Amino acid sequence: MELTSILLKIVFAVLMIVVVMTMAGYSVLIERKVSSWVQGRVGPNRTAPFLVNYIPFIGPLLVRMGIFQPMADGLKFLFKEEITPGHVNKTYYFLAPILALVPALTTMVVIPFGQYTDPSTGASNPLMLAPLDIGILFIFAVSSLGVYGIVLAGWSSNNKYSFLGAIRSSAQMISYELSLGLSVFPLFLWLNAPGVEGGLGLNAVVDYQQNFWFIFVQPLSALLFLVAIFAETNRLPFDMAESETDLVGGFHTEYGCFKFGIFFVAEYAHIVIGSALFTLLFLGGWHFLPGLSDPWPAGWIGAVLSTIWFLVKTVILIVFFVLIRWTLPRFRYDQVMKLGWTILLPLAIGNLILNAIIIALIDSQ
Amino acid sequence: MDVLFIIFAVLTVVPALLMVVSRNPVNGAMFMIISFVGMAALFVLLEAFLLAILQVLVYAGAIMVLFLFIIMLLDMDEVEKIKPGTVTSIASGISLALIIVGVAVLLGSDGLAGQSVAHLAAAPDFPSADNPMGLALSAKAYGFGLFTKYMLPFQLTGVLLLVSMIGVIIISKKRETSQGQEQS
Structure with a gap:
């Protein structure tokens, strides 16, 4: 019994890694397709494993959509020549990509992705790997470790461009972590307001949004969180770490082949996790639409449907991430710092205090 | 559970030792991070x-990110050449002896197997408190205790941190205004 439960947990964990990694791989495809659409190009439309082209109608359609492109990209990273520059600090040079990927994959442990309603009792449970009481803090803690991958990569590469990229990105991540944390605190204040037993878990946030979504009640929090998560994932308006025009490639200038691939996948895994987090916190998770009761039937069909609905929301957000990248130009570095410290942080603190006062006023009546 | 405890205890203590003895400051910082994570696992x-x-x-x-940030801006070759002076060595030796004596006194006559230390560590409150708060692990109980019973220690810690922060700002600030006054 003990062994079975442990084995089951391992199977679930591996399944979740497979899903997140696949989504990260296909986010790259989304990126390439959306960018080509924005720029009036076609995008990847040739990659086809043997015989797929001979399947009538469906085969060529899939090829034109570029469905097989991520596999080709992955194989390309695997088969490239493994080059290690002579002037690097070997230990940290090899450790850095792993340190970048591991936190991105660890955060998903506490992310709930659907709900299972027991047909006989009617009780509904969230589907997640670890139902931790303090899920949101866990995510902040683990994702704050991700910066070591970038810092060590930049330092161990022993290259001015890499080092500048690493310094910039760590300064940026430290600055925006504050706004990121403070922007979601009002949500949890409401969740733990007098008379409500919420806790700090992510499934509690989703349960609370049964009838309304937080994005409509707390639009400022949502905006602050979105900006901060863009900065934390190093996406384009904020991609100081790898701004090609002034830093060649930033912290991964000296990285090639599979090691670069790991950094690449880690970035997209961050985007997937960030989108999932935004969905859970502000878009009601797997709840159908604001104001409507969930149409998910009891049992496993409902569980699958709610998971699919959650994934649909997440994918829409990933497309939004990509669209922003191809729409907005890059900030200058001093602008990024100014935005973080003089606009986002005071706004987040003010929002937190305002919500605290409102809750106190309601409580005192 | 014992196996896990031994693994994480080793993960906490060995990197802590390596942090102290390593010549390269970046290695030292990384060992310190490992030690912190090991301690979190013990929690x-x-x-x-x-x-x-x-x-x-x-x-x-x-x-530690800020530590690493500063350390990486140093010139590694210069830093690794620095040897501790005689006074520093003697002072650290005396401190080590004092710590060992202190731990021995704390453990008492019956050594590591003694119940007094275990009791002290497991007590949920000040040993001398009249009405100890029950041991609670949820975040809400923690915050409640912090803002009611332990308000004074909490506030004092905050003031201490504020004092040290102001001190750091004053020390690290360039004294341009005072020099300007002297010149004029």
């Missing part, structure tokens, strides 16, 4: 999840 084994997460969030995630 998890005690089911103090909030403490574990705060340990990672504050120490490993924020403070």
Whole structure:
């Protein structure tokens, strides 16, 4: 019994890694397709494993959509020549990509992705790997470790461009972590307001949004969180770490082949996790639409449907991430710092205090 | 559970030792991070999840990043050449002896097997308190205790941190105005 439960947990964990990694791989495809659409190009439309082209109608359609492109990209990273520059600090040079990927994959442990309603009792449970009481803090803690991958990569590469990229990105991540944390605190204040037993878990946030979504009640929090998560994932308006025009490639200038691939996948895994987090916190998770009761039937069909609905929301957000990248130009570095410290942080603190006062006023009546 | 405890205890103590003896400051900082994460794992084994997460969030995630940030701006070859002076060696030797004596006194006559230390560590409150608060691990209970019974220690710690912060700002600030006054 003990062994079975442990084995089951391992199977679930591996399944979740497979899903997140696949989504990260296909986010790259989304990126390439959306960018080509924005720029009036076609995008990847040739990659086809043997015989797929001979399947009538469906085969060529899939090829034109570029469905097989991520596999080709992955194989390309695997088969490239493994080059290690002579002037690097070997230990940290090899450790850095792993340190970048591991936190991105660890955060998903506490992310709930659907709900299972027991047909006989009617009780509904969230589907997640670890139902931790303090899920949101866990995510902040683990994702704050991700910066070591970038810092060590930049330092161990022993290259001015890499080092500048690493310094910039760590300064940026430290600055925006504050706004990121403070922007979601009002949500949890409401969740733990007098008379409500919420806790700090992510499934509690989703349960609370049964009838309304937080994005409509707390639009400022949502905006602050979105900006901060863009900065934390190093996406384009904020991609100081790898701004090609002034830093060649930033912290991964000296990285090639599979090691670069790991950094690449880690970035997209961050985007997937960030989108999932935004969905859970502000878009009601797997709840159908604001104001409507969930149409998910009891049992496993409902569980699958709610998971699919959650994934649909997440994918829409990933497309939004990509669209922003191809729409907005890059900030200058001093602008990024100014935005973080003089606009986002005071706004987040003010929002937190305002919500605290409102809750106190309601409580005192 | 014992196996896990031994693994994480080793993961906490050995990197802490390596941090002290390593010549390269970057290695030292990395060992310190490993030690912090190991300590967080020990907190998890005690089911103090909030403490574990705060340990990672504050120490490993924020403070050590700043440490590493500064260390990487140093010139490594110069730093590694620095040898500790005689006074420093003697002072550290005396401190080590004092710590060993202190721990021995704390353990008492019956050594590590003694119940007094275990009792002290497991007590949920000040040993001398009249009405001890029950041991609670949820975040809400923690916050409640912090803002009611332990308000004074909490506030004093905050003031201490504020004082040290102001001190750091004053020390690290360039004294341009005073020099300007002297010149004029």
